[in-house]
Amino acid sequence: MSEAIKLRLENIGKRFDVAGAARTIAVQDFTLDVAQGEFLVIVGPSGCGKTTVLNMLAGLELPTSGTVSLNGRRITGPGPERGVMFQDYALFPWHTVWGNVEFGLRHGPAGDGLDAAARERRVRSHIDLVGLSGSEGKYPHQLSGGMRQRVALARLMANEPAVLLMDEPLAALDAQTRIILQEELLRIWGQDRPSAERRTVVFITHAIDEAVFLADRVAVMTTHPGRLKAVIDVPLPRPRDDATRAQSQFQALSQHIWGLIRDEAYRATVT
Ligand SMILES: Nc1ncnc2c1ncn2[C@@H]1O[C@H](COP(=O)(O)OP(=O)(O)OP(=O)(O)O)[C@@H](O)[C@H]1O
Ligand SMILES: [Mg+2]
Secondary structure, X not given: OOOOEEEEEEEEEEEEOOOOOOOEEEEEEEEEEEEOOOEEEEEOOOOOOHHHHHHHHHOOOOXXXXXXXXXXXXXXXXXOOEEEEOOOOOOOOOOOHHHHHXXXXXXXXHXXXXXXXXXXXXXXXXXXXXXXXXXXXXXXXXXXXXXXXXXXXXHHHHOOOOEEEEEOOOOOOOHHHHHHHHHHHHHHXXXXXXXXXXXXXXXXXXXXXXXXXXXXXXXXXXXXOEEEEEEEEOOOOOOXXXXXXXXXXXXXXXXXXXXXXXXXXXXXXXO
């Protein structure tokens, strides 16, 4: 790969020692580089260690062996240059849409150096970006699931992190909303822009079609212990849209990846 390496996972291992239970090797011998501006998607059966890998990139967990680094510096904890988004919205129910998007800028390092007017412009532009203008005064319980994930996305992007770490952010949504948000996500990520100007994304999903639609590369994990089984290039041209899904190459890649995880995915449903 000729591009600059942004994230590096080198021989990562993660073992969980739980009192009174057998220890779990969640991740073993995991080595992977993610390039600046790359959209990397991790797929694999339930329990194969995807969230554990993401948590180590976020600095929420530390590896028990190997090193995780960002721009050549070892990751030892969370940092403002990495933004995390989870499946369950994690919005503050007592804040409006505006308050949720503004939160990190008011209370976190992302807002350092922004005066009130600049902060307001930043919040405004990110609410517009995710298509929620007009809803800024609503509270999370007044929004649909898709709208809540738009708020979570606006909040993440408003902090302008260089790296986006996303753990099944669309999994709780219905199929139609999900397809729409996949395209929105690529637009917001900046799929029209050169990779130097894009954010680097690590995105986890169970859905293979979602992985192929979004990714520059798909990392396929295998379970017990969680290892990297294959890394598949997705050379589908960008910008991608509905027509992309109809391409034979899209379907061939989806089938290839399904073939890599099918047996284990079946087993994961009966264990
Ligand atoms: N804090 C923890 N303590 C003990 N075991 C853990 C902990 N976190 C994860 N594990 C174990 O590590 C393994 C990998 O878990 P992880 O959550 O990373 O999987 P996953 O691929 O994200 O699964 P899913 O697709 O269901 O979200 C599992 O066996 C899990 O039980
Ligand atoms: Mg998980």
